[in-house]
Amino acid sequence: MEFDDYESLPTSKVGVHMTAGAVAGVMEHCVMFPIDSVKTRMQSLAPSPEAAYRSIREGLTKMVSSEGLLRPMGGVNAVIIGAGPAHAFYFSTYEGIKATFGSNNAFQNHIVNAGAGCGATLLHDAIMVPADVIKQRMQMYNSPYSSCFDCLRKLYRSEGVKAFYRSFTTQLVMNLPFHAIHIVTYEKFQSVMNPERDYNPRAHMVAGAAAGAAASAFTTPLDMCKTVLNTQETSALVHLQQSRVVGLLGALRTIYVMNGVAGFFKGIQARVLYQMPGTAISWSIYELFKHHMTKNNRNENPPPHWDSDLIKDSVIRDNLCDAESSKSSSDNDGKLMVQERRITLGTTTNKTVERLRTLHMPSLTANCSAADDNWLGK
Structure with a gap:
């Protein structure tokens, strides 16, 4: 598959990016x-002794043993509802910006990729922030x-709409550099491991993880600031003698104040281990979806085979034969022979150009017309 077919899907197929x-x-x-x-x-400022984990394995073990097998999945419904549209807009916006402003200059491409990541983040976070609030409370x-x-209803009643967007500014401040670094790193690894930009599962997975x-x-x-704003831990608020934690500052x-530098x-270990396989999978x-959906699109809309149409076309074939026969004609007057060949070839080319127009081939028509004018002008 050619680079343009795979890496730069047409904007009319934005549904491909959104679905994938x-x-x-x-x-x-x-x-x-x-x-x-x-x-x-693990990012809790004042964790309960039962929820103080030293490692990811210990955390999962304690959660399952004391709270049930499905407790680690608490809040996943909010993510499913939010992640679908959020990532659909993220990837479609990312591809759109990259296709519009991309260039052959490597440095400019890094800037464009970073900008694409930032632009996509704005739409992503507008949808995902409320889902994150519900998820982390759960x-x-x-x-x-x-x-x-139940979380959505109680939060709205007690804190209003602002509860769902209290961390929006902080999340934007976090996600803009996050996605800029993310996209630039991914594209850099792709340029090294997959310079042809073919579908390469190993390259996509390694680049995504890195x-x-x-x-x-x-x-x-x-991310720690975002968690504090989303969870509004009661124990931390009591310790600080305040009702709410407001804003990034x-x-x-x-x-x-609670934990120092x-x-x-x-939770950095858990965050990195969560993001590495997560982004690799993503x-x-x-x-994979982009590859298969593009492939299906190519199969459904194959390019026209102009060459076979031209070969089968009787007008062009006959005119070419006439042109060849005119070359073998002889005349005692050399100037008259050249003039006759010009007229014959000119007529032949005009017929050919008209036929090409009916085949909707403007670029080839223009070339034939230019060749015709050049020949007759000699």
């Missing part, structure tokens, strides 16, 4: 959701909510 992105996003979050649940609890130890809908690891490690302090101050990197599934 939606499936990739849902799969990414669902498969790695238990790790995300452990990460949320993931907390001793969560008072029985379901995602991109997720780099971006998640760099933005862990901001408030979250930064709260984390530092080390508090900004709580990119692999996205590229």
